[in-house]
Amino acid sequence: MLPEDDLKIITEKMGREPNLVEQGCFLNLWSEHCSYRSSAPLLKTFTTTGDKVIIGPGDDAAIISFGKGWALAIGMESHNHPSYVDPYNGAATGVGGIIRDIISMGARPIALMDPLYFGPLDNSKNLYLFEHIIEGIAGYGNCIGVPVVRGEAFFDRSYSGNPLVNVVAVGLASEKDVVTACAQKAGNKLILMGSTTGRDGLGGASFASRDLSEDSEAADRPSIQIGDPFTEKLLIEATLEAIGKDYVRSCRDLGAAGLAGASSEMASKGNLGMKIIADNVILRETGMTPYEILIAESQERMLLEVEPENVGSVLDIAKKYDLNASIIGELTAEMNYTVQFKDEIVADIPVKLLTEGAPTCERPSEAPVERDIGDKPEIPSDLKQCILDVLSSHNVASKRWIYRQYDHEVQVRTVTKPGDDAGILRIQGNEGIALSCGCNPRHTLLDPYSGGKGTVIENAMNLAVKGARGIAIVDCLNFGNPEKPDIYWQFKHAILGLGDGARELGIPVVGGNVSLYNESGEFKTAIVPTPAIGLAGYIEDVSMAPPGIFTTEGDTIILIGTTSDELGGSEYYNLIGKENEGKAPEVPENASEIINTQIELTKSGKLTASHDVSIGGIATAISEMCEKIGADIDLSEVCENMRPDDILFSESYARAIVATSEPDVIKGILKKIPHTVIGKVGGKELKIACSGINIEISINEMNEARDSLINMMME
Numbered sequence: 001m002l003p004e005d006d007l008k009i010i011t012e013k014m015g016r017e018p019n020l021v022e023q024g025c026f027l028n029l030w031s032e033h034c035s036y037r038s039s040a041p042l043l044k045t046f047t048t049t050g051d052k053v054i055i056g057p058g059d060d061a062a063i064i065s066f067g068k069g070w071a072l073a074i075g076m077e078s079h080n081h082p083s084y085v086d087p088y089n090g091a092a093t094g095v096g097g098i099i100r101d102i103i104s105m106g107a108r109p110i111a112l113m114d115p116l117y118f119g120p121l122d123n124s125k126n127l128y129l130f131e132h133i134i135e136g137i138a139g140y141g142n143c144i145g146v147p148v149v150r151g152e153a154f155f156d157r158s159y160s161g162n163p164l165v166n167v168v169a170v171g172l173a174s175e176k177d178v179v180t181a182c183a184q185k186a187g188n189k190l191i192l193m194g195s196t197t198g199r200d201g202l203g204g205a206s207f208a209s210r211d212l213s214e215d216s217e218a219a220d221r222p223s224i225q226i227g228d229p230f231t232e233k234l235l236i237e238a239t240l241e242a243i244g245k246d247y248v249r250s251c252r253d254l255g256a257a258g259l260a261g262a263s264s265e266m267a268s269k270g271n272l273g274m275k276i277i278a279d280n281v282i283l284r285e286t287g288m289t290p291y292e293i294l295i296a297e298s299q300e301r302m303l304l305e306v307e308p309e310n311v312g313s314v315l316d317i318a319k320k321y322d323l324n325a326s327i328i329g330e331l332t333a334e335m336n337y338t339v340q341f342k343d344e345i346v347a348d349i350p351v352k353l354l355t356e357g358a359p360t361c362e363r364p365s366e367a368p369v370e371r372d373i374g375d376k377p378e379i380p381s382d383l384k385q386c387i388l389d390v391l392s393s394h395n396v397a398s399k400r401w402i403y404r405q406y407d408h409e410v411q412v413r414t415v416t417k418p419g420d421d422a423g424i425l426r427i428q429g430n431e432g433i434a435l436s437c438g439c440n441p442r443h444t445l446l447d448p449y450s451g452g453k454g455t456v457i458e459n460a461m462n463l464a465v466k467g468a469r470g471i472a473i474v475d476c477l478n479f480g481n482p483e484k485p486d487i488y489w490q491f492k493h494a495i496l497g498l499g500d501g502a503r504e505l506g507i508p509v510v511g512g513n514v515s516l517y518n519e520s521g522e523f524k525t526a527i528v529p530t531p532a533i534g535l536a537g538y539i540e541d542v543s544m545a546p547p548g549i550f551t552t553e554g555d556t557i558i559l560i561g562t563t564s565d566e567l568g569g570s571e572y573y574n575l576i577g578k579e580n581e582g583k584a585p586e587v588p589e590n591a592s593e594i595i596n597t598q599i600e601l602t603k604s605g606k607l608t609a610s611h612d613v614s615i616g617g618i619a620t621a622i623s624e625m626c627e628k629i630g631a632d633i634d635l636s637e638v639c640e641n642m643r644p645d646d647i648l649f650s651e652s653y654a655r656a657i658v659a660t661s662e663p664d665v666i667k668g669i670l671k672k673i674p675h676t677v678i679g680k681v682g683g684k685e686l687k688i689a690c691s692g693i694n695i696e697i698s699i700n701e702m703n704e705a706r707d708s709l710i711n712m713m714m715e
Helices: 004-014 022-030 081-085 089-101 124-146 231-246 260-271 290-295 308-320 350-358 383-392 441-446 448-464 485-505 571-575 591-603 617-625 644-649 665-668 699-706 708-714
Strands: 053-055 062-067 070-078 109-116 148-155 164-174 191-196 248-255 271-278 301-305 322-330 336-341 342-352 413-418 423-428 431-438 469-478 509-515 530-539 556-560 607-612 629-634 654-662 675-681 685-690 693-698
Touching: 004 022, 004 350, 022 260, 022 290, 022 342, 053 191, 053 530, 053 556, 053 708, 062 469, 062 509, 062 607, 062 693, 070 089, 070 469, 070 530, 070 644, 081 089, 081 124, 081 164, 089 109, 089 124, 089 164, 089 231, 089 248, 089 350, 089 441, 109 231, 124 148, 124 164, 124 231, 124 644, 148 423, 148 431, 164 423, 164 469, 164 509, 164 607, 191 231, 191 308, 191 431, 231 248, 231 301, 231 699, 231 708, 248 322, 260 271, 260 290, 260 322, 260 336, 260 350, 271 675, 301 308, 301 708, 308 322, 308 342, 308 383, 308 693, 308 708, 322 469, 336 350, 336 693, 342 644, 383 644, 383 693, 383 699, 413 448, 431 448, 441 448, 441 530, 441 556, 448 469, 485 509, 485 530, 485 591, 509 654, 556 591, 556 665, 571 644, 591 607, 591 665, 607 617, 617 629, 617 644, 617 685, 644 685, 654 665, 693 699
Parallel strands: 070 509, 109 148, 271 336, 469 509, 629 685
Antiparallel strands: 053 062, 062 070, 070 164, 109 164, 191 301, 191 322, 248 301, 271 322, 336 342, 413 423, 423 431, 431 530, 469 530, 556 654, 556 675, 607 654, 629 675, 685 693
């Protein structure tokens, strides 16, 4: 039922108490998930406009100009709570939902990314969730023919009761075919096309706006949607055909809050009202009430605004693709949201009250007690073993087992496959896009502002090492209960950091999603703050992107950027039991200059390898680059007065390692940027000299450590 304060506001505005059907509409559309009640004031601090932004936040997806008449659609969503209760269907419908957001803009989906966050796999429940979430993403994405080109899998105990399933989708459209969710004209008809409507997903939006309880798996199963990728594939083709033939004036995916959400928001955006005839909705179950018809979140459905003379043509397209379709209402000049069922008016709500009336506010926030960064641990006696332990940790080990479940080459646009710093797709000729996603939650836990800002810098460096410049950010801000002042403080400062990082690089934040109340009654803890983003970048020539591994014996290896004593939140500290100690990384003042220079460096064509330095530090980056050829490394000049474990494992931002056969040319480009020549490519092992300590690791040892996750999954 509606909270008492909300019921009081609604009753006052409507001049009467809402009936049960109306209360169901308000309960879902005024939920945190739909109305951003705790986050709207903070999200307004983002810069959302730019030269390439055609449509920014507020629609199903953002539209970014690619040039030459082409546009990209990009969106990001979460399906966290459903994926805990029913991991396969929760993850699958997360993919289906964000894909429909892309289709509804008139774009064909061309790529997916999946930042995922799990509890450690030493727990049978976590392993079950992990396997079935991956299976759900693969099962749905592979069937609809959209490649998964990039992702992230991060593991922390705080996700044990609440895994996070975030999905980024990118689409391609002709600019002339772009449509929006803004209703155009009173008298136009509303066609609901796609699957039938059942009772699955009832109250999904309100379910996503509360903590998970210990009995969620059974109690909340009716809130989980069931997906059908084969119907979705037909819906993609039917919707794009109807849009391509100029029959569609506006379009909206049926996602959170179901028909009530999609139809009322479409009308409200166009400053119009809407009359829904609930009897005309094609149902898959008998005896459904108007409440259920309006808020069910059955999948694979699209709402189309069509001029009366084109209704027959759109219904014919639906029939051609064997999809259900019916006229369920029309737009009205009177700005009320009215629902009729069995010749009775069962809901009559001022549309703006329903879609924009939820009160928003900044909640009380309180900084945590200042953290004691602790004393430095003793330098381990066996740093080689430390490197191997980091390489074999869940967060660093190869994720090949995961992305091998996905089809990443369908549509034949994929140039760089999953497992590299960025996914690359060819769009037109040799022009393309580069994609990166994710964040470092442990950095954000220790310092929300720096962690949020570092999220942007890290993803931008992933693009820069491939020669791409970021053009648009979408976000998925995953946090605990915002009603707790310490959680809201995390949330607020991570947003401020993310926004400042985006502004420093000149990249607009064009859309996204907020997922709050990620807490588990079972584990009585909130997740670590997880401000995941998806970053899309433009790359002039996809053939110029260097590989992320060493390829040529004798090449000079150069470290770019500054390494600082910043082990707080590092994978190394986590493994030695210091996870909440140490100084968290801060973004250097010259980060944007480093990124711009790295792009220039990559575009010079003089690099034979290029790899970002991030989780696991220099030791991990170099080890990953030694997949086929070894290297002789001397880190003695990287930084003075730092311990060897600081140098090897610090996760300072804005760093990269490159290899070249023309070091003088590269050093000329880098003259204003901190950089150090650290060695040569060659041999069958990695040799590291660091602060008087010498380490030797064979290629086989490194590759075996990195395959630890794969080996575990195959047991």
